Amino acid sequence: MFLSQEHKWNYERDGYVLLTDVFSPLEVKLMIRAVESGERVAQTTHGSADASGKKARLALWHELGDDIWAAASTSPRIVNAVRILLGEEAAFFHGKVMLKEARSGGAWEWHQDYGYWYDQGFLFPRLISAFAALDTATIENGCLQVLRGSHHLGRLDHGRVGQQTGADAHRMELIESTLDRVYVEMKPGSVLFFHSNLLHSSAPNNSPHHRRSFIMCYNALANPQLGERKTSEQRPVPVGADECILQFA
Ligand SMILES: O=C(O)CCC(=O)C(=O)O
Numbered sequence: 001m002f003l004s005q006e007h008k009w010n011y012e013r014d015g016y017v018l019l020t021d022v023f024s025p026l027e028v029k030l031m032i033r034a035v036e037s038g039e040r041v042a043q044t045t046h047g048s049a050d051a052s053g054k055k056a057r058l059a060l061w062h063e064l065g066d067d068i069w070a071a072a073s074t075s076p077r078i079v080n081a082v083r084i085l086l087g088e089e090a091a092f093f094h095g096k097v098m099l100k101e102a103r104s105g106g107a108w109e110w111h112q113d114y115g116y117w118y119d120q121g122f123l124f125p126r127l128i129s130a131f132a133a134l135d136t137a138t139i140e141n142g143c144l145q146v147l148r149g150s151h152h153l154g155r156l157d158h159g160r161v162g163q164q165t166g167a168d169a170h171r172m173e174l175i176e177s178t179l180d181r182v183y184v185e186m187k188p189g190s191v192l193f194f195h196s197n198l199l200h201s202s203a204p205n206n207s208p209h210h211r212r213s214f215i216m217c218y219n220a221l222a223n224p225q226l227g228e229r230k231t232s233e234q235r236p237v238p239v240g241a242d243e244c245i246l247q248f249a
Contacts, residue, residue: 011195017085019193023191025188044059050161050204054105072132072245074239086128088222091233091234093232094231097214100212105210106204110147110200122226124220128193129216132190132215136188137186221235
């Protein structure tokens with residue numbers, strides 16, 4: 001996989017960059033198997049109600065562990081892109097599988113990830129997410145929506161929306177009418193890298209097709225976290241061999 005200077009400029013201008021074919025069809029198939037029958041997802045799944053009360057289900061962990069999720073999170077294809085886009089050494093923060101299931105997956109309200117993570121004590125918004133599509137993501141099944149360039153706004157005030165954290169609704173009206181909304185339709189195996197201050201949301205999945213994804217989140221190693229409990233690792237994210245995911249075949 002090759003990340004060009006243009007990708008980096010696009011990331012800086014827009015707050016995100018989409019790379020296709022990062023994971024192969026076989027690697028995606030193995031991850032889907034781990035979603036459907038793996039221990040980690042089964043043990044860590046919980047729901048977070050959206051504004052209408054519909055559950056957006058996800059499985060989330062902070063430990064890298066030793067399974068297919070760790071292999072993907074330490075893949076050089078992801079880690080090297082993360083380091084280039086962050087512009088510095090990265091530490092693993094957390095992994096999560098978003099289970100936006102057919103006909104039931106709830107919405108995610110407009111938010112910046114740093115709206116959540118500021119409250120976890122991260123000093124700077126020097127964090128990044130790598131969102132890997134496991135199913136085809138379309139407007140119909142609730143693909144991610146982003147507001148292009150919104151990471152330049154800085155951190156907005158957030159409050160409770162259902163059981164989620166959402167950006168200030170009054171300010172969102174003006175922001176939505178000012179910035180371009182992009183529906184990020186994705187093929188399985190594509191990865192969207194996005195800045196922690198990029199505003200994003202997704203609609204409920206009322207379609208007959210699942211829209212599952214795996215999101216790998218990283219903090220800049222030199223970005224301090226307040227408090228006793230460190231949710232981000234305090235060491236550089238290890239880098240595995242390129243073929244590591246295939247050992248789970
Ligand atoms: O999966 C989605 O649709 C939204 C994910 C998201 O907003 C997040 O992980 O911060």
